[in-house]
Amino acid sequence: MHIKDAKSKYSKSDQSFLRDFNTKKLLNILRERGPMSRVELAEVSNLDKKTVTNIVNDMFANNQVRVLATESTGLGRPKEILSLNGEFSRCIGIDLGGTHITGVIIDFTGNILASHSIDIHNNVETDILIQLCDLIISQLLKKAELSIDDISEIGVAFQGHIDVETGEAILSENVPNWNSVMFRTALKEKYKKEILMDDCSRLMTLAELWHGEGRYSDNFIVFDLGLGIGCGMVINGQIYAGSKGKSGEVGHTIVKVDGPECTCGRRGCIESLASGWALSKQAKMLAEKYPNGLLAEVTKNAYETPSTKDIVLAAELGDKECYDLLVNAGKCIAIGIANSISLINPSKVIIGGRLIKDNNILLESIIENVKLQTIPELYKDSIITTSKLGSTASAIGAATLCLKKHYE
Ligand SMILES: [Zn+2]
Structure with missing residues (x-):
């Protein structure tokens, strides 16, 4: 087919769709792989050099890219290394x-x-x-x-x-x-x-998919442990939202029949046993039961609700009840993680959220119990790791x- 015929075969809207598609392709390459020259962009994108040059010209006009450095090759024109323009x-x-x-x-x-x-x-x-x-x-x-x-x-x-x-x-x-x-x-x-x-x-x-531990993985789960407990899933490179956008309620999966009352109105959810609010609630009862104990002392006032920080500090100072509270919470969370691994067979499980910040007792219990609770055949496919984005994720x-x- 002649070029002239090919051009007439596609309408203007097809061509602008293709242009937009290729622009996004190049932007994603620069985002994911970092700065590179036009020639490298053409190689990585599998687009011809002329197409890349035209699109890059548009990107310059839109302020989306900038020249990061100029490399002299000794022959011909120096090579420009392009990067995304943060100020765009x-x-x-x-x-x-x-x-x-x-x-x-x-x-x-x-x-x-x-x-x-x-x-x-x-x-x-x-x-x-x-x-x-x-x-x-x-x-x-x-x-x-x-x-x-x-x-x-x-x-x-x-x-x-x-x-x-x-x-x-x-x-x-x-x-x-x-x-x-x-x-x-x-x-x-x-x-x-x-x-x-x-x-x-x-x-x-x-955040994990674009900037964190999920960058090179197409199937992974992120556990968000904080005041509540939730999760997010990436399946085949896409975030899975569910039919009505309500996926990820792992905190309200039941791990203890007739367990403590949960905020959702049912009993024995992971959240009712191991979330930030559940730990504080259980610790408050402990502080009232032992008004002269370490936890009450750490909390300063036996009638105040202890924070997760208070519980961790008391456990580290040797309070057995607080230590057990954290270890048991780790077991409950681990059941949720193990069940999720059985459901979607992820290559990675990323544990994040404020509840694990400076909380090694809980984190170690989670990691140890995920291994114990997961079918070995599935466990070996998943890397269990923690978020490196911390509390800003x-x-x-x-x-x-x-x-x-x-x-x-
Ligand atoms: Zn619940």
């Missing part, structure tokens, strides 16, 4: 956890320009939550030496699902006073930006949610 788009990601608000600013390359976090209580009202969020945003802009005009969009990680019909969040029982509609409206009005939202565990998974995922449209 900068996004804010906010993670509204039940015990903290964490924010980051990331640029088009995925670099973190600033991060800031504050501790909060999960029963604060929405108007206070909005004020605290404003505080985080102003601190982030100050740290990154940017103004709000430099920001393209704001992403928010909520504890809960996004209703596929209304686009609003259905929040988890762990944050009873929050109203996502009010929150989104206030943020949108104040900053005049598009506000994108999703579930915090799924956004943690997106969901915020990074929220900012990545904003950048995604340029790449997908």
